[in-house]
Amino acid sequence: xxxxxxxxxxxxxxxxxxxxxxxxxxxxxxxxxxxxxxxxxxxxxxxxxxxxxxxxxxxxxxxxxxxxxxxxxxxxxxxxxxxxxxxxxxxxxxxxxxxxxxxxxxxxxxxxxxxxxxxxxxxxxxxxxxxxxxxxxxxxxxxxxxxxxxxxxxxxxxxxxxxxxxxxxxxxxxxxxxxxxxxxxxxxxxxxxxxxxxxxxxxxxxxxxxxxxxxxxxxxxxxxxxxxxxxxxxxxxxxxxxxxxxxxxxxxxxxxxxxxxxxxxxxxxxxxxxxxxxxxxxxxxxxxxxxxxxxxxxxxxxxxxxxxxxxxxxxxxxxxxxxxxxxxxxxxxxxxxxxxxxxxxxxxxxxxxxxxxxxxxxxxxxx
Amino acid sequence: xxxxxxxxxxxxxxxxxxxxxxxxxxxxxxxxxxxxxxxxxxxxxxxxxxxxxxxxxxxxxxxxxxxxxxxxxxxxxxxxxxxxxxxxxxxxxxxxxxxxxxxxxxxxxxxxxxxxxxxxxxxxxxxxxxxxxxxxxxxxxxxxxxxxxxxxxxxxxxxxxxxxxxxxxxxxxxxxxxxxxxxxxxxxxxxxxxxxxxxxxxxxxxxxxxxxxxxxxxxxxxxxxxxxxxxxxxxxxxxxxxxxxxxxxxxxxxxxxxxxxxxxxxxxxxxxxxxxxxxxxxxxxxxxxxxxxxxxxxxxxxxxxxxxxxxxxxxxxxxxxxxxxxxxxxxxxxxxxxxxxxxxxxxxxxxxxxxxxxxxxxxxxxxxxxxxxxxxxxxxxxxxxxx
Numbered sequence: 001x002x003x004x005x006x007x008x009x010x011x012x013x014x015x016x017x018x019x020x021x022x023x024x025x026x027x028x029x030x031x032x033x034x035x036x037x038x039x040x041x042x043x044x045x046x047x048x049x050x051x052x053x054x055x056x057x058x059x060x061x062x063x064x065x066x067x068x069x070x071x072x073x074x075x076x077x078x079x080x081x082x083x084x085x086x087x088x089x090x091x092x093x094x095x096x097x098x099x100x101x102x103x104x105x106x107x108x109x110x111x112x113x114x115x116x117x118x119x120x121x122x123x124x125x126x127x128x129x130x131x132x133x134x135x136x137x138x139x140x141x142x143x144x145x146x147x148x149x150x151x152x153x154x155x156x157x158x159x160x161x162x163x164x165x166x167x168x169x170x171x172x173x174x175x176x177x178x179x180x181x182x183x184x185x186x187x188x189x190x191x192x193x194x195x196x197x198x199x200x201x202x203x204x205x206x207x208x209x210x211x212x213x214x215x216x217x218x219x220x221x222x223x224x225x226x227x228x229x230x231x232x233x234x235x236x237x238x239x240x241x242x243x244x245x246x247x248x249x250x251x252x253x254x255x256x257x258x259x260x261x262x263x264x265x266x267x268x269x270x271x272x273x274x275x276x277x278x279x280x281x282x283x284x285x286x287x288x289x290x291x292x293x294x295x296x297x298x299x300x301x302x303x304x305x306x307x308x309x310x311x312x313x314x315x316x317x318x319x320x321x322x323x324x325x326x327x328x329x330x331x332x333x334x335x336x337x338x339x340x341x342x343x344x345x346x347x348x349x350x351x352x353x354x355x356x357x358x359x360x361x362x363x364x365x366x367x
Numbered sequence: 368x369x370x371x372x373x374x375x376x377x378x379x380x381x382x383x384x385x386x387x388x389x390x391x392x393x394x395x396x397x398x399x400x401x402x403x404x405x406x407x408x409x410x411x412x413x414x415x416x417x418x419x420x421x422x423x424x425x426x427x428x429x430x431x432x433x434x435x436x437x438x439x440x441x442x443x444x445x446x447x448x449x450x451x452x453x454x455x456x457x458x459x460x461x462x463x464x465x466x467x468x469x470x471x472x473x474x475x476x477x478x479x480x481x482x483x484x485x486x487x488x489x490x491x492x493x494x495x496x497x498x499x500x501x502x503x504x505x506x507x508x509x510x511x512x513x514x515x516x517x518x519x520x521x522x523x524x525x526x527x528x529x530x531x532x533x534x535x536x537x538x539x540x541x542x543x544x545x546x547x548x549x550x551x552x553x554x555x556x557x558x559x560x561x562x563x564x565x566x567x568x569x570x571x572x573x574x575x576x577x578x579x580x581x582x583x584x585x586x587x588x589x590x591x592x593x594x595x596x597x598x599x600x601x602x603x604x605x606x607x608x609x610x611x612x613x614x615x616x617x618x619x620x621x622x623x624x625x626x627x628x629x630x631x632x633x634x635x636x637x638x639x640x641x642x643x644x645x646x647x648x649x650x651x652x653x654x655x656x657x658x659x660x661x662x663x664x665x666x667x668x669x670x671x672x673x674x675x676x677x678x679x680x681x682x683x684x685x686x687x688x689x690x691x692x693x694x695x696x697x698x699x700x701x702x703x704x705x706x707x708x709x710x711x712x713x714x715x716x717x718x719x720x721x722x723x724x725x726x727x728x729x730x731x732x733x734x735x736x737x738x739x740x741x742x743x744x745x746x747x748x749x750x751x752x753x754x
Contacts, residue, residue: 033651034667072441255655262650271442271646275635276402276666276680278626283661289651292403292667295636297629304651 002051002081004136005116005195008041009056011100012212013123018242019362020340025057027124028064029245030323030341032252032261033291033304035269036067037239040127042083043267046074048132051116052081056103058088073270084110099211104202111199119198123189127237127248129261130190135230139192144228146197146218148174149190151236159244160186164219166229174227177219188232191218235260246338246358249304249321253287274307282313298328306341315345319355337361369449371484373506373563375419376477377410378470379494380427385615388715388740393432396494398619399698399716401626401635402666402679404644405436406613409499410492411443411452412642417502419490421450423480425473427466430456436645443643455480469584475573486566491586493560497622497633498610499640505604506563515568515599516591518542519561521610531557532587534603542601547587556603559610562586568599609633620713620736623679623696627662647682647699657688673703687722695727715740 008027015021020029027038038055045053053076057064064085070076071083086107097105104111111119118139120132130149139147150166165183167176177187191214201217210216218225235257237248251257261267274293279285284299293308298315306324311317314331321338328334329347336353339345340363349367353359361367383395390398396407407424414422422445426433433454440452455477457466467473474481474491481489488509490502500519509517520534528549534556535544546552572590576582582589595601609632613619625632635642649668654660659674668683673690680686680697687705696713703709704722712727714720718741727737 253653255653258650258653267650268648271648273641273643273646275642276664277652278631278636278664279660279662280629281662285654285660286658287656288654290654290665291651293636300654 002049003116004048004050004118004120004132004192005081005111005114006045006050006053006132007056007119007121008038008045008053009100009103009121009123009213010061011056011058011103013125014240015060016241017239017245019360020242020245020338021060022362023060024063025060026239027057028061028067029239030306031127031239031245031249033289033306034272035267036064037124037127038064038067039267039269040129041122041124042068042074042076044122044128044130044132045120046076046268047266048120048136050081050120050132052078052084052110052114054084054086054107054110056086056088056100056107058103061085061087067270069270074268081114086110096209097206097211098209100213101202101205101211101216104199104213105206108199111195114195117195118192119195120192121190125238125240126188126190127235127239127261128188128232129234129263129266130188130232132192135190135192138230139228142172142228143226144173145225146191146193147228147230148177148218149188149230149232150185151188151232152184153186153236154184156182156184157244157247159238159241159247162240163187163238168229168231172229172231174222174229177222185229186236186238188236242338242358242360243356246321250302250319252289252304253302258289272307280313298330320358334359340365343367368483368485371421371450371486373419373488373490373502374481374484374486374566375410375414375422375490375492375502376474376481377407377414377422377424377492377494378473379407379424379433380430380467380473381493381495382428383495383614386619387616388738388742389616389619389713390429392429394426394428394430394494395614397429397433397436398613399681400497400613400619401623401642402664402681403647404642406497407433407437407494408443408642408644409497410494411437411440411445412640412644413498413500413502414490414492415443415445415643416640417500417504419502420445420447421484422452423455423477424452424494425455425467425477427457427473430454438645442645450484453480469582469589470586471573471576471582471590472584474569475577475584478570478573481566481570489564489566489569491560491562491564495614496559496610496612498559498606499608499633499637499642500561500606500610502561502563505561505606508604509563509602512602513600514563514602515565516594516601517563517604518591518601519559519606520556520603521559521606522555523557525552525555528552528555528557532560534558536603540603540605542595542603545587545591545595556605558587559606561606562591568594616713616738617734617736620696620711624677624694626664626679627677629662649682655688658686673705673707681716712737712739717741 076083164187166185277294280297283296290305291307297313298311308325312330315328316333318335323341326343332345332349337359342364379396383390445452611622652669655672662677665680666682672688673686678695681699689706698716703720708725710727
């Protein structure tokens with residue numbers, strides 16, 4: 001029997017990737033040439049064969065739903081269980097719940113109908129390749145009420161600032177949860193706990209006028225729970241700002257990072273039927289990731305190119321991220337630029353951003 | 368089953384001996400083409416794009432890969448409640464069992480399959496050609512001519528004509544003679560192996576042919592000549608566009624090379640006529656610093672550290688530093704070491720090419736395309752001197 005069910009909670013994630021999240025939520029932001037951020041957590045859940053996955057969305061989820069469809073790409077189009085997209089839609093005048101607790105409260109049926117005994121909770125901003133089955137065994141072995149996942153970061157960056165930190169004792173128990181910026185143990189927004197306990201906590205918090213599950217049920221009630229810590233050591237990136245988006249995209253050009261993230265090619269995404277990429281005689285490409293369906297006649301250096309991009313003769317793309325179906329006309333130049341989907345850059349046009357603050361061009365612009 | 372105007376029957380049972388090692392364990396229609404496709408993707412995608420939603424795929428030789436590849440047909444949008452794609456292997460019947468004895472016999476033994484859709488017309492396709500074609504336009508032509516049978520033809524150079532089934536027609540394209548591989552061809556209209564029949568007419572012809580012990584049960588050799596001799600109304604449908612028979616190692620290689628020019632005659636990037644295929648779901652391809660790629664098509668999951676010139680790389684191919692690949696087709700998951708030279712070769716899937724090997728660089732007859740797999744490479748390649 002499948003013991004685990006998944007909760008992907010986008011409720012508290014801020015859509016702060018500027019132009020990239022004007023019209024879509026953070027989880028739907030395209031990443032790594034052909035994926036969207038949500039693909040990574042969904043693929044992790046697919047690998048762990050979760051019974052069902054509930055995706056709690058609140059804002060700007062049109063493109064996310066388009067991407068997810070019936071969940072087939074993640075093998076989640078099941079007769080029993082599978083993927084459930086759960087938007088906030090409730091008109092109970094007696095309902096007093098708030099925040100993500102309101103979500104959970106309004107979807108009690110989703111939890112109760114599943115036969116799984118444990119809930120795996122995750123957000124979408126921490127990109128990783130965690131094995132949830134391993135987390136599950138660890139959780140059982142520790143006999144904890146809840147197990148939180150963290151990664152010890154050698155070099156803290158600005159994107160880690162908003163993340164919570166876990167203090168862990170020698171036995172792998174969480175002794176404190178806080179926001180101290182210099183602490184290296186980053187909480188990955190992921191935990192596992194028994195479903196019954198989870199629902200009890202939800203009821204309790206609502207009864208006490210509280211609004212955020214993690215803060216109110218776990219962080220604040222730390223002393224009443226046995227909280228274990230699971231250290232994750234694989235590939236990890238936090239995408240919670242434009243600069244972290246750009247930096248982590250560029251770092252995928254590093255072979256080690258690329259193989260770390262894709263080592264078993266297990267990241268799934270919505271299937272597109274693109275031809276393989278065509279490099280014309282005049283193409284000149286180096287140190288770049290290129291998805292299918294592109295036609296490249298120009299120069300591409302240190303860049304991440306999404307599906308169906310056309311780069312015409314004499315054009316130069318350097319240190320840039322070029323999303324789906326952009327067209328870069330002859331002799332145009334971009335450097336340190338992020339082009340969102342469907343941008344058309346006319347001939348001879350030159351756009352140069354700063355390597356720390358890339359220039360971002362919003363979706364479907366014609367320049 | 369609901370009545371259909373036209374049902375397609377795709378002949379996919381052939382071994383394709385002339386493709387040698389490429390068809391050792393898979394049927395010809397399952398052979399890879401164009402960086403990501405298999406040959407059968409072309410007729411299947413043509414069906415979907417032409418609005419034909421009911422396709423029977425007749426298998427015989429090594430059907431495992433082919434039938435698991437087709438699956439429920441969802442990749443070609445052929446997973447339908449009413450219709451869809453059906454894999455039809457030879458089967459035992461009350462009157463005994465045997466393999467399909469020929470192309471016509473394969474359809475004859477699946478009469479019941481076709482009958483359940485009660486179609487007006489049947490489209491016969493083969494699984495060994497690369498082309499994009501609107502079968503619906505052909506059906507319109509067939510109906511306009513009130514034909515019993517319409518055969519799609521392509522104009523071939525007269526010197527090649529004797530390799531094909533050649534149709535001799537009157538001015539209005541009414542067929543009066545069909546010659547299979549004639550020594551002295553009288554026309555240059557070659558059959559593409561794409562036929563539309565009135566089902567009623569074909570059905571009767573198949574029943575007669577099925578009883579004929581002397582028949583070879585073949586469309587080209589038996590059914591079409593028989594219908595012609597009965598004076599049935601048969602027309603040629605001229606097709607203009609790219610069409611290629613990829614039945615030999617050389618023609619398969621050539622058709623792959625045709626994709627590499629800056630304006631290829633077969634456009635795979637046409638959003639109005641997509642070629643669907645099963646997606647291997649690989650990460651984006653990585654082109655390393657110092658790599659050179661030109662005049663090539665490369666699929667996802669590849670890691671290129673060397674030089675790739677005028678070649679086709681299927682998914683998850685790795686090319687090591689210092690290696691140079693020219694005029695070649697590299698099938699999926701091939702690992703090419705460092706400082707390797709490959710010229711005018713097809714490397715079969717999963718082959719590992721060791722460092723410093725040279726393949727096809729030093730040969731007299733460049734017309735022959737080398738076919739390399741894990742068994743053959745030791746024999747056919749010579750380790751170069753250490754550089």
